[in-house]
Amino acid sequence: MATTKIFFSTFSLYVSVISLLSIASAFSPVDHYLVNCGSHSAATSDLDHRVFTGDASRYLTSTLTIQLESTDSQLTSPSPFYSSARAFDHPAHYTFPIRDRGTHHLVRLHFHPFRNNYNDLLQAEFHVVANGFLLLRYFRIPVTDNFPVIKEFVIPVASEELKIAFVPSGRSKFGFVNAIEVISAPEDLIADVAQLVGFEKNERVNGLLKNGFETVHRVNVGGFKVTPFNDSLWRTWVTDDDYLVSSDGSKEIHFGGRIMYQMGGASREVGPDNVYNTARVIKSSDDSIPNGNLTWLFRVEKGYSYMVRMHFCDIASVASGMLYFNVYVNGNLAYENLDLSYMTNRLLASPFYADFLVDGDSSGNLVVSVGPSNMSLPRAVDAILNGVEIWKLNNSMGSFDGAVCADFVWRSWRRGHAGVLLPLVAAVFLLLSVSVFLQWRRSGAVAWSPLPVDVSETDLKSGNRF
Structure with missing residues (x-):
């Protein structure tokens, strides 16, 4: 498919320029806020040794x-900041000064319910709004043993402040949060261009940077779980075992050499070494080429667009120019005869990624596959995949959670409390009216008294004489 290959040639050149800049020095975010909510003191994460500062004197701009x-006493959590929380029964605001304006920022919200003297945190239900984006609506912690729950977003911030508001819903009337992260995203984390893949479309799309993104899935294919300690952006990559639905003739491979980050590829902030040094591959052992694909299935919410990022790094071939394969998204051919050698200047173990834009269909499934192409070679690697990320894009109303905008949350809050506020105002007004009336009666009784019956008319005309 010549058109697709031309696009990815241009795309790889675009990515390579940014990648060189990021490779030159270690990532150091301009804005970097780690907040231990509900505590005066700092807490150090057991997973990556980062220090989260207390929120009592900074960032929190609400008093209620x-x-x-x-x-x-039996609480088990990966970090001490999960043993404290900030709860609220009125809207609570966190405000973060932004120096790196006009860029995307990572926002991570941490939730871990625990026993306390206030309320059952599993019954909390609330909304979360950030600079006009509706991040969560009627959010409730699932009743499972899979704690903590971390919600991650990448949103553009053009203003001098990032304001994150937590608003309790009318049903539970309270909410909570354990920790918040706000981090400047690397410039090459999100590209402005992707390949739109559909039943009748396969074309280049620009303008992605005007959107926000919610992380839905992040998977290390063929390898172990990658923890925040081993990721320069402090991400977690889960294994692909729960998503792999077709793996006939494939195998996992692990690479002990050096990952060659270079032009045309990705930086360590795009994908860490521990993602690129493992993979699943299809490999022919004789003169015949396998007739099958590697396929993964992911659950997504219908009604949204998704960006699928597929990570590739040829750590399996014995020489460059021997690996050709096809890439499919939702059963549609996304890239034909992908040649990683062409994308990486014929350098093995050099990472490359491709972004595909798709719409979530009514099935709620998003399927990605790799498999041999008509250019695949016998006795060689015929397909490879190292990692998959899936992001949800906000809809036209700036929402990641429903066909409503952020203003809906505030209007709902005001309406929900109008029923309480108006009777309260009426009661106060009534009490004030009664108080004024009684005071008037009391003052009037002192000023008026009946005339004595023994006072003559002459005395009345001449007035009192003392």
Whole structure:
């Protein structure tokens, strides 16, 4: 498919220029806020040794909140900041000064319910708004043992402040949060261009940077779980075992050499070494080429567009120019005869990624596959995949959670409290009216008294004489 190959040639050149800049020095975010919510003191993460500062004197700009501490001596959590939380029964605001304006920022929200003297945190339900984006609506922690729950977003921030608001819903009337991260995203994390893949379309799309993104899936294919300690952006990559639906004739491979980050590829902030040094491959062992694909299935929410990022790094071939394969998204051919040698200047173990834009269909499934092409060679690697990321794009209303905008949350909050506020105002007005009336009666009784019956008319005309 010549058109697709021309696009990816241009795309790889675009990515390579940015990648060189990021390779030159270690990533150091301009804005970097780590907040331990509901605590005066700092807490160090057990996973990556980062220090989260207390929120009592900084960032929190609301006073109607409650500090919670766990009363559960058996609580097991990966970090000490999960044993405290900030709870609220009114809207609570966190405000972060932004120096790196006009760029995207990572926003991570941490939730871990625990026993406390305030309320059952599993019953909390609330909304979250950030600079006009509706991040979460009627959010409730799932009743599972899979804690903590971390919600990650990448949103553009053009203003001098990033304001994150937590608004309790009318049903539970309270919410909570354990920790917040706000981090400047690397310039090459999100590209402005992707390949739109559909049943009748396969074309280049520009303008992605005007959108926000919610991380839905992040998978290390063929390898172990990657923890934040081993990722320069402190991400978690889960294994692909729960998503792999077709793996006939494939195998996992692990590479012990050096990953060659270079022009045409990706930086360590795009994907860490521990993602690119493992993979699943299809490999022919004789003169015949396998007739099958490697396929992964991911659950997504219908009604949204998704960006699928597929990570590739040829750590399996014995020489360059021997690996050709096809890439499919939702059963549609996304890239034909992908030649990683062409994308990486004929250098093995050099990472490359491709972004595909798709719409979530009514099935709620998003399927990605790799498999041999008509250019695949016998006795060689015939397909490879190292990692997959799936992001949800916000809809036209700036929402990641429903066909409503952020203003809906504030209007709902005001309506929900109007029923309480108006009777309260009426009651206060009534009490004031009664108080004024009684005071008037009391003052009037002192000023008026009946005339004595023994006072003559002459005395009345001449007035009192004392």
